[in-house]
Every structure is written in C-alpha cells, then in structure tokens.
Amino acid sequence: MAMLEATGLSKTFATAVPKAGKLREIRTLFSRERKLVTAVKSLDLSVAEGEFVGFIGPNGAGKSTTIKMLCGILHPSAGEVRIGGLSPQRDRRRVARDIGVVFGQRSQLFWDLPLKDSFDILAAIFRLGAAEKRRQLSKLEEVLQLREFWDTPVRRLSLGQRMRGDLAAALLHDPALLVLDEPTIGMDATAKRQIRDHLKLLNAEFGKTVLLTTHDMDDIETLCERVMVISRGELLYDGGLERLRARIGLPTTVRVTYARETKLTPGMRIGGGLSDAAGEVAVTDVQGREAAVSCNREHIGVMEVLRLLSEWGDIVDIRVEEPEFEDIVSRIY
Amino acid sequence: MTAVWVLARSGYESRLQYTASHAARTVASIIFGMIYISIWQGIGEQHALQGYGREGMIAYMAFNQVILWLTVTTHGLGLEDRVRTGQIALDLVRPLHLFVFAAGKEAGSIAYNALFTAVPLYVLYTLLFGLPVPADPLIWLWTLPALLMAAYTAVCISYCIGVTALWTVESRWFSLLNYSLSFVLSGFLMPVAWMPGWLQTVSRLSPYPVFNDIPTRLYLGHAAPAALLAPALWCVLLSLACLAATSAVRRKVEVQGG
Amino acid sequence: MNWIRISWMLYRVNVRARMQYRLSFLLTTLLASLVTVAEFLGLVVLLHAFGAIKGWNVWEIGYLYGVLMTAKYVYRSFGSAINNFEPYLVNGLLDQLLLRPMPLLLSVVTSRTRMVGGELLQSLTVLGVCLGRLMRDGTAGWTAVPATLLIVCTGTVIMFAVGLATAAVGFWTTRTEDLSVLTDNASTTACQLPLSLFPDWLRTLLLTVIPFGFINYVPAMFIVKGEWGIWTIPATVAAAALALAAALALWQVGVRKYQSTGT
Numbered sequence: 086m087a088m089l090e091a092t093g094l095s096k097t098f099a100t101a102v103p104k105a106g107k108l109r110e111i112r113t114l115f116s117r118e119r120k121l122v123t124a125v126k127s128l129d130l131s132v133a134e135g136e137f138v139g140f141i142g143p144n145g146a147g148k149s150t151t152i153k154m155l156c157g158i159l160h161p162s163a164g165e166v167r168i169g170g171l172s173p174q175r176d177r178r179r180v181a182r183d184i185g186v187v188f189g190q191r192s193q194l195f196w197d198l199p200l201k202d203s204f205d206i207l208a209a210i211f212r213l214g215a216a217e218k219r220r221q222l223s224k225l226e227e228v229l230q231l232r233e234f235w236d237t238p239v240r241r242l243s244l245g246q247r248m249r250g251d252l253a254a255a256l257l258h259d260p261a262l263l264v265l266d267e268p269t270i271g272m273d274a275t276a277k278r279q280i281r282d283h284l285k286l287l288n289a290e291f292g293k294t295v296l297l298t299t300h301d302m303d304d305i306e307t308l309c310e311r312v313m314v315i316s317r318g319e320l321l322y323d324g325g326l327e328r329l330r331a332r333i334g335l336p337t338t339v340r341v342t343y344a345r346e347t348k349l350t351p352g353m354r355i356g357g358g359l360s361d362a363a364g365e366v367a368v369t370d371v372q373g374r375e376a377a378v379s380c381n382r383e384h385i386g387v388m389e390v391l392r393l394l395s396e397w398g399d400i401v402d403i404r405v406e407e408p409e410f411e412d413i414v415s416r417i418y
Numbered sequence: 419m420t421a422v423w424v425l426a427r428s429g430y431e432s433r434l435q436y437t438a439s440h441a442a443r444t445v446a447s448i449i450f451g452m453i454y455i456s457i458w459q460g461i462g463e464q465h466a467l468q469g470y471g472r473e474g475m476i477a478y479m480a481f482n483q484v485i486l487w488l489t490v491t492t493h494g495l496g497l498e499d500r501v502r503t504g505q506i507a508l509d510l511v512r513p514l515h516l517f518v519f520a521a522g523k524e525a526g527s528i529a530y531n532a533l534f535t536a537v538p539l540y541v542l543y544t545l546l547f548g549l550p551v552p553a554d555p556l557i558w559l560w561t562l563p564a565l566l567m568a569a570y571t572a573v574c575i576s577y578c579i580g581v582t583a584l585w586t587v588e589s590r591w592f593s594l595l596n597y598s599l600s601f602v603l604s605g606f607l608m609p610v611a612w613m614p615g616w617l618q619t620v621s622r623l624s625p626y627p628v629f630n631d632i633p634t635r636l637y638l639g640h641a642a643p644a645a646l647l648a649p650a651l652w653c654v655l656l657s658l659a660c661l662a663a664t665s666a667v668r669r670k671v672e673v674q675g676g
Numbered sequence: 677m678n679w680i681r682i683s684w685m686l687y688r689v690n691v692r693a694r695m696q697y698r699l700s701f702l703l704t705t706l707l708a709s710l711v712t713v714a715e716f717l718g719l720v721v722l723l724h725a726f727g728a729i730k731g732w733n734v735w736e737i738g739y740l741y742g743v744l745m746t747a748k749y750v751y752r753s754f755g756s757a758i759n760n761f762e763p764y765l766v767n768g769l770l771d772q773l774l775l776r777p778m779p780l781l782l783s784v785v786t787s788r789t790r791m792v793g794g795e796l797l798q799s800l801t802v803l804g805v806c807l808g809r810l811m812r813d814g815t816a817g818w819t820a821v822p823a824t825l826l827i828v829c830t831g832t833v834i835m836f837a838v839g840l841a842t843a844a845v846g847f848w849t850t851r852t853e854d855l856s857v858l859t860d861n862a863s864t865t866a867c868q869l870p871l872s873l874f875p876d877w878l879r880t881l882l883l884t885v886i887p888f889g890f891i892n893y894v895p896a897m898f899i900v901k902g903e904w905g906i907w908t909i910p911a912t913v914a915a916a917a918l919a920l921a922a923a924l925a926l927w928q929v930g931v932r933k934y935q936s937t938g939t
Contacts, residue, residue, distance in 0.1 A: 098935055153936050158774045160932045181777040193772045197693040206689055209682050210776050238696070442854035446862050452878060453866045457722075460730050460873040588700045591707035598714035607718055612725050617717075 087131045088262055088294045089155065093164035094128040096150050096318075097121050124150040126318040127164065132296055134261070137288045139309035139326075140298045147318040148298050152266050155296070156186050168262065182211065185255030189267035192251050194239040200250050201235050204257060211258040218257075225253040228291075229283055245276030252283065256293075263287065265297045269304055281307050334383030335407075339390050342375050342402040349376045349397055356393045366390055421514055422522040429526025444535055448542065451483035454607075455547060470609070474638065477550055480543040481634045482606050487531040487539070488565055489572035489600070489629045493593045494580025495520040501583040507671055516667065517660045520580065521573050528569050552637065560643050564633035567649035571628045574656035581663040584670050599624070605631025609640075625652040679778070683786045690789035709794040716741075716798070719868055732870045735809045739900055741868050742803025743824065743892040747831030748864060749796040755836050756790035759860070761843035762852045771936055780931060781840075781924075807900075816900050823899045823909065830916040831891035837919035838863070838886055840927055847930030863888040890915040 100120055125147040132138050142148050153159040155166055157173030157180055166173055173180040194203040208218040226232055229249045234242055242250060248268055255263065268284070269277045285308060287293045299305060305312060305326065312329055314322040322329055349355075353368040355378065366385065370377040376397075380390050387405055394400060433440075455476050462472030470478060497520060500506045509516055543549040552558065575596060583589040600606065602617075603626040610621045610631045621627055628649045635641035694701055719741060723734050732740075752759060764770040764784065773783040807824060810816045842859045846852035863886045871879050871893040882889040895912045897904040 150936075153771065156775060158771050159934065159936055177774065178777040178779070181775055184775075186775050188768075188771065191768060191772065193775070195689065195693060197696040198689070202689070206685065209685050210778060212678070212777075440854075442858055446854065446858040449858065449862045449878070450865065453862065453874070456874045456878065457729075457869060461726050463730075464728075465726055586700055586703060587697065588704050588707070591704055591711075594711050595707050595714070598711045602714050602717045602721065607722060608725065613721055614724050617721065 087167075088134045088136075088169065089130075089132040089296065090167045091128055091130050091151075091155065091164065094125055094130075094151065094154060094161050094166065095123070095163040096125040096147075096154060096159065097123045097162045124318055125154070125161075128315075128318070128320050130313060130320060130323065132262075132294060134294055135288075135292055136311060137284075137295045137309050138297070139305040139312045140296060140315065141300075141305060141312060142315035146315045148315055149266065151315065152264060152296075152298060156184060156264055157181070182258055183260050184262045184264060185258070185260040186264045187248070187251050187255045187266065187268055189248070189265070189270040192239065192247060193254055194247070194250050196240050197238055199236045199238055200231065200242070203239065203250070203254060207254055207257050213258060221257055221259060225256060228286060229253050243276070244272050245279060248272070248276075248280055249283065252280075252287075256287070261292075261294060263293045263295045265295065267299055268297070269299060269301055277301065277303070284308055331383075334381040336379065337382050337387065338369065338377055338379050338406045339387060339394070340375065340377045340404040340406065341391070341394050341400045343398040344374070344401050345398060346374055347371060347376050347398055355397075356390075366393060422518060422525065425519060425522030426526035426529065429523040430530045431526070433527055433530040440534065444538065447483065447487070447535060447539060451480065451539070451543065454479045454483065468612075469640065470638075473548070476547050477638060478609065478634055480547050480549045481637055482630050484536050484540045484543060484549075485565060485568065485630065485633055486606070487536040488528060488569045490528075490531060491524055491572050491576040492527060493576070494583055494589055495524050495573065495576050497577070497580030498583040498589055506584075506667070510668060510671055516664050517577060520577055524573050524576070528573075550638075552639070554639075557637065557639060560646065561633055561637045564628075564636050564646060564649060567646075567653050568629050568633055571625055571649065571652050571656055574653075574660050575625065577660050578656075578663050581667055584667060600626045600629055603627070604629040605634070609635070625656065628652050679782060682778070683782065686786035687789055690786075691791070694789070694791070705791065705794055708792075709798070712745075712795045712798055716802070730870060730873055735806045735813075736815075736896070736900055737869060738802055738806035739810060740870065740892045740896055742799055742806055743827060743831060743896070744864065744867050744888075745799035746796065746803055746828050747835050747891055749792045749799055750828065750832045751835035751839065752790055753792045753796070754785060754789075755839055757784050757786075757788035758836070758839045758843050759856065760788070761846055762850075765846050765850050765852075765934075768936060770934065781927065810900050815902075820899050823895065826909070827892070827895040827899070827912060830895075830912050833916040834887055834891050834919050837916070837923040838888070840923040844923065844927040844930035847933045847935075850935075859886055867892060887915050887919050 098121070100122055128151060140148060140152070150159065154161050155168070155173065157166075157177045160174050168180050169183050171180050171183075173184075193207075194200065195206065204218075204222060213221065226235075229252055231249060231253055234246050234250075237246075239247060239250065252268070265284070269280055272280065281304060284295065284297070288295050288308075295308075297304065297308065309326060311324065312322065312326050313320060314329070322332070349368050349371050351368055351371055354365055355368065356366045366378050366380045368376060369379050376394070378390065378394065380387075391400070391403065458467075458475045458479055459472065461467070462475060467475045497506070500509060509519060512519065540549070544551055576593070579589060579592045579596060582592055603610075603621040603624050605621070605627055606629070610618055610627055613621060621631075632641065632645050632649060636643075636645060719737075723729075723737060727734060729737065757764070761784075764773075769787070770784070773787060774780065776783050803824070807816065807820060811818070811820060838859050839856070842852055842856045845855055849855070863882060866874065866878065866882060867888045871882060871889050874882075879889070883894070890912050894904075894908050894915075898906060898908040
C-alpha cells in the first residue's frame with residue numbers, strides 16, 4: 086500500500102501586482118490588482134512504504150508548497166493527499182501522529198531550554214506513555230548520538246547537533262513517514278556526512294519511509310534510490326536516479342583558450358560533418374581569446390570536441406567542467 | 419548630503435509596499451482623532467476651557483493628531499534588527515556615520531508619513547472640524563521649524579533607544595515607554611499648562627513638549643516665537659547624546675569582536 | 677482534561693524559558709508597569725482638570741477603566757500569542773504548530789506566555805477602589821460585586837474574540853499589527869470613557885462590529901448608574917457569546933486560506 090499518495094494536487098496563490106512607471110508610488114498605494122500564481126499544477130505522486138525518495142527542483146519550483154500540502158500545513162486549491170489512507174487536511178491531528186517533519190531552516194526545539202526538556206514537552210503533546218517515551222528516547226539517543234549535548238540549551242548547539250536533535254524530535258512519536266525539508270542546509274562537510282549516515286540508518290534499519298528535499302546533490306546520490314523532479318509546479322521526472330542520469334547524459338562544458346582572438350561567436354554550432362548521434366556541440370560563451378562550448382559526453386568524446394575546436398585556431402589551454410546537477414535539471418526542462 | 423537623500427528615498431519607498439496596512443493605520447488615526455475630539459466636545463459642553471474655548475480645544479486636538487505622524491518613528495530606527503543579524507558591525511565600517519545612516523533612512527519614512535497620513539488628515543480635519551488654516555505667513559514661519567525640530571528630536575530619541583539593543587534583547591520596551599511618556603508629557607492630551615503642577619514640572623524638564631505642545635501652540639497663535647528656544651536646545655543636546663551613543667556602540671562592537 | 681494538563685505544562689515551560697534571561701525579565705516587568713502607569717496617568721490628568729464628564733463622576737469613570745483594563749490583562753495573560761499573531765504568519769511559526777496533534781487554537785495560545793502580574797494588580801486596584809467608593813456612597817449595592825466579576829469574565833471573552841478575529845484576518849492579509857491598532861488600541865482608548873461622549877457612528881461601531889462597549893459601558897449603565905434595566909446583564913453575556921462564535925468561525929475559514937511563507 087502506498088504510504089503517501091497525492092492526486093491532482095494544485096495550489097494557487099493570489100499576490101499583489103506592483104505598478105511600474107510614473108507616479109508608481111501613488112498608484113501602487115491605490116492598486117487593488119491581484120495576480121493568481123500557480124505554485125503547484127495538478128501533481129500526482131505516490132511513495133511506497135520503506136522507500137527513500139528525493140524531491141528536487143530549482144528554487145521557486147513549488148517544492149516547499151508541495152511538502153506543506155503533504156504535511157497538512159496548507160490546504161490544496163484542488164486535489165487530495167492521503168497519508169496512510171487519511172487526509173492530512175481533514176484529519177490533521179491523526180496524521181500528525183503518523184508523520185515526522187523537519188524543516189532545515191527552523192527548529193521545533195525549545196530554543197532556551199536544555200535539549201532534553203524539548204522531549205518531555207513533545208512526549209506530553211503526542212501523549213506518549215512513560216514506558217514508550219523511555220523506550221523511544223533510549224533508541225534515539227543511541228541512533229543519533231545525542232548524549233553528549235543532552236543538557237545543553239538548544240541555542241548553544243552547533244547546526245549539526247541541532248539537526249540531530251530536530252530529527253530525534255520528529256521521530257519521538259515513532260512515525261512511519263519522515264518528511265525532511267533541506268535537512269543539511271548550511272552544514273559543513275563533516276556534519277553533512279554524519280546526518281546522511283543517520284538518515285541511511287533510519288531508513289535501512291528502522292524501516293522509516295523518507296521523503297527528502299535538498300539542494301545538495303550528494304545527499305541525493307548517497308541516499309535516494311528514487312528521485313522526483315519538480316519545476317514550475319509540475320512533476321517532470323519520477324523514477325530511479327540511474328535513469329535520470331542516463332536521460333540527462335553527461336553534459337559537459339569545455340573551455341579553451343586560443344593563442345589569438347577567436348572568430349567563434351556565442352550560439353554557433355560547430356562540427357557540421359558529425360553524425361546525428363554525436364548530438365550538438367554549441368558555443369555558449371566567448372570572451373576575447375577564450376571560448377566555451379557545451380556538449381554531451383554520452384554522445385561525443387572530449388577529444389573529438391577538442392579536434393573540432395582546434396580547427397578554429399591554436400589552443401593553448403583547456404578546462405573541462407561538469408555543471409551542477411540541479412542546473413542541468415532545470416535547464417533541460 | 420546625496421547619501422542622506424538616497425537613504426531617505428529608500429526608506430520612503432520601502433514604506434510604499436504595504437498598502438493595506440497603510441489604509442488601516444490612516445483609519446485608526448482618524449478614529450483616534452475622533453475619539454479625542456469627541457472627548458473635548460463633551461468636556462467643552464460643561465466647562466469653560468480657559469484661553470482655548472471649545473472650538474480652540476478641538477483645533478488643538480486635531481492639529482496634534484496631524485503632527486503626531488511626524489514624530490512616529492520606527493522602533494529604535496531599525497537598529498535592533500541590525501544588531502540581531504550582526505549587520506551593525508558592517509554599518510560601523512561604512513564611511514557614513516551610523517547616526518546619519520539611520521536618521522537618513524528614517525527621514526524618508528517620516529516624509530512618507532507626512533505626505534500620506536499627515537497631509538490628508540490635515541485636509542480632512544480642516545473640512546470636518548473647522549481646523550483653522552492661518553493666513554498669517556509668520557505663523558507658518560514659526561510652526562514649520564518647530565515641526566522639523568519635533569521630527570528631529572523624535573529621531574534622536576529613537577536612535578538612543580535603538581542603541582540599547584546592544585545591551586538588552588528587550589529594547590522594544592523602551593520604545594513603548596517612550597511612547598507612553600510622550601503620550602502623557604507632550605501635551606498630546608491637553609496643553610501642558612493644564613496639568614497638575616508637579617506633572618507640569620516633569621513635562622517641562624523633558625523633551626516631550628517639543629513634539630506637540632510647542633508646535634501646536636505656535637500654530638494656534640498661543641505662543642510667541644521665543645518658544646522655539648526649547649526645541650533648539652533639545653536638538654543640540656540630543657545630537658550630542660546620539661554622538662556619545664554611537665561611540666559607545668563602537669566600543670561595544672569592538673569588544674564583541676565585530 | 678488531558679489538554680488542560682498539557683496546556684499547564686506548556687505554560688510552565690514558557691515561563692521557565694523566559695526566566696533564562698532573568699535580568700531582561702525584570703526589566704520587562706518594570707517597564708511594562710511604567711507603561712501602564714503612564715497610560716493611567718493620561719486619564720488621571722484629564723479627570724484632575726475637569727472632574728465629572730457628561731454626568732459621570734471620577735469614581736464611575738474609574739470603574740469603567742478598571743473593568744476594561746482587568747479584562748484586557750486577563751486576556752493578555754493567556755492570549756498574548758493571539759494578540760501578536762503577525763510573526764506566526766510571517767516567520768512560519770504556525771507551520772510547526774500545525775504539525776502538533778493538538779487543536780490548532782490551543783497550540784497557538786499555549787505557544788507564548790506573557791506575565792501580567794503588575795498590570796493586573798494595578799487595574800484590579802483601580803477597580804476595587806472605585807467599586808468600594810461607589811458602594812460606600814450607596815450608588816451600588818452588594819450585588820455589584822458578583823455582577824462585576826461576571827462582566828470581567830464576559831469582557832475577557834469579548835477581548836479574546838476581537839483579538840482572534842483580528843488574528844484570523846491575517847490569514848488573508850498576513851499583516852495584522854496595524855489592524856490590531858484599530859481593533860484593540862483604539863477601541864480600548866475609547867472605552868476608557870463613557871460611550872455617551874461619542875458621536876452616534878462611533879458608538880454604534882463599538883456596540884456592533886467591535887463590541888467593546890459591552891465590556892464595561894453597557895453593564896455599568898445598570899451596575900453603577902442604575903439607568904438601564906437588569907436586561908443589560910443577559911445582553912452582555914449574549915454579546916460575548918455571539919462575538920466568540922463569530923470569531924471562531926472566521927478563524928476556521930482563515931486556517932484553510934493560510935498561505936504559509938514561500939521560500
């Protein structure tokens with residue numbers, strides 16, 4: 086059975102339209118004009134029990150809005166969400182017991198109190214019995230290694246420590262589904278690795294279903310077997326990480342410096358005699374003696390590209406770059 | 419001077435973004451005005467209001483409501499946020515003096531208040547309550563500097579409050595206290611001369627009459643131009659206080675390591 | 677029953693969190709009392725200069741003030757989150773509260789605590805002194821005591837209802853601070869004095885849309901003035917109930933419109 090299911094999920098917001106031009110100050114003041122912005126367009130998705138799913142897309146793609154609708158924070162303009170068969174909007178309080186949510190940018194811990202106090206409060210709010218609470222806490226202490234800062238006020242914790250605390254807080258009531266919104270944001274490499282190890286453990290050993298949004302592609306590559314890509318409110322890809330890789334191929338930028346100023350211009354396509362399978366080699370940027378071309382290594386080797394470029398002059402320097410995964414995703418779609 | 423102009427413009431424009439809240443503020447201000455005016459209409463029915471009369475007192479309250487908007491400042495000139503985010507360390511490195519920076523921004527906000535709240539209220543009150551418009555240019559000549567000095571005094575006080583954010587997280591309460599004190603001591607409710615003796619003394623020793631009592635009496639022709647001396651003195655004293663406050667900020671931020 | 681226990685626990689937690697900054701807590705308490713004293717002084721100065729206003733003597737006006745302010749600070753003691761709702765909408769605090777398996781309104785109310793001991797003491801003193809004086813003068817009988825207790829309760833309900841409705845408007849407008857200046861501060865200022873002082877439209881407003889007139893003026897016309905009949909008491913209770921029901925309904929609709937903060 087699907088742990089999480091959304092059908093036809095949509096959300097539109099109304100925002101004010103600022104005026105431009107002469108006397109904009111005064112006209113904005115009296116303007117009542119509203120614009121409808123569609124943040125999420127008829128989204129269908131489903132997550133099965135035990136899965137670890139990455140949810141990615143560029144900023145403003147509708148990720149946060151979707152996550153908030155899935156958790157019951159926002160009411161969809163159309164469509165429906167089911168978590169364990171219940172609607173998080175209609176049965177908000179029931180569903181809240183079945184999900185654990187972490188927003189990387191915020192904390193649900195009590196800022197001024199020692200970490201352990203937050204768990205007493207959350208245990209009361211979620212109505213855990215004394216025995217259950219003890220059992221959960223000793224497990225979480227173990228898994229997330231909280232003991233060393235158990236008595237420290239939350240405001241003095243490092244970002245990584247705080248996130249471990251927040252993960253524990255989200256897991257205290259033993260939810261089957263964990264929703265994580267950018268859990269590694271702002272952390273250094275060591276802290277990130279640690280959090281990833283914890284998340285892996287929670288999924289593999291404790292059977293938690295995890296839905297994760299992130300801007301960090303290493304998070305996705307080390308954790309997720311399945312990826313959903315959203316852009317402009319629409320689901321563009323849903324499937325294995327490998328297949329997404331294959332679909333995107335291996336986009337590469339080759340930067341060369343010629344001995345003399347080059348005649349290449351941006352937008353030019355080079356290598357007219359190539360077969361279709363080699364795809365396209367396009368000039369993206371030219372500055373004096375430097376030129377950059379984009380190509381896909383799935384279809385054409387770098388050496389072949391260099392041969393093409395050398396027809397335009399003597400090359401004195403070469404650099405090969407792989408752009409950010411996320412950039413490619415948003416550029417392709 | 420260009421810097422101040424640019425800052426003022428940005429302060430003014432940032433205020434333009436909240437139209438609904440501006441409407442609410444203006445309505446609230448009109449209602450407050452009505453409340454105070456109604457009170458004096460009620461009192462004026464039974465009491466002779468020495469020197470003012472019922473009409474004069476209504477004019478006094480109405481003009482106070484209008485110029486109130488020139489002394490309404492952002493809490494601590496927004497310094498609290500700059501302290502919380504650590505931006506203050508960068509502000510101090512800027513070639514522009516911190517006070518000029520904060521006051522310049524606030525000037526734009528006050529200009530906004532003047533243009534979009536004070537002036538419409540002034541027109542409304544002249545039409546609705548017969549707030550007199552003086553024909554004598556001399557009256558305007560004395561009232562306008564009094565208003566400028568009132569705004570400047572308010573900005574200085576607010577700056578000193580903002581600076582306390584470096585020492586306490588509760589600086590907002592100082593703003594509230596400042597507001598309450600000005601409410602009682604500025605002559606906002608009634609001319610300072612009508613207060614009980616001890617309160618009159620407190621009021622006259624404080625800078626608050628600069629906000630309401632002095633400009634309004636000048637406007638209504640109840641005060642001689644010599645009344646401008648007190649505001650001028652307070653402007654000098656508070657400017658010095660602001661300079662002292664800034665050097666205290668500098669020391670404190672250096673100690674904290676920026 | 678359980679929710680009461682949890683609310684009490686959250687209340688203690690909030691107090692403990694505040695106490696982490698002892699100095700700042702003391703400073704806040706001190707400044708808050710000074711602010712209330714200053715506000716009260718405004719009224720005192722007015723009454724000092726003129727004594728009676730429109731047939732209401734100093735003690736009667738003091739009674740109006742006492743009832744209004746006591747209701748206000750009882751409301752503030754538990755409703756401080758409602759009264760400062762804007763940050764919940766702007767900073768996404770509400771998101772976290774929506775993830776708790778508690779009734780939302782209870783989550784909001786228990787998320788913030790303000791200690792109002794000083795202010796409450798002051799308003800109760802004014803109320804006690806004025807009521808005592810009125811009873812000694814024979815203007816009010818002993819029944820005024822339970823009646824006053826009742827209207828402090830209904831007054832608190834009305835304060836809460838108006839605050840809640842103002843907060844709920846924030847679900848549409850996000851900003852509520854300015855609106856609350858209108859619904860809370862302006863109304864409170866007006867109702868410190870007898871409503872008969874004001875023009876019809878303002879009086880009507882304060883008896884309908886923002887029914888602050890039912891906090892003190894309407895019941896006081898019976899309790900201390902004896903000019904209106906006992907019907908004012910059930911009318912006051914009805915007004916409070918109606919205001920609360922309307923505010924709760926608006927809140928329910930608003931929650932569905934909540935937009936949260938985009939990233």
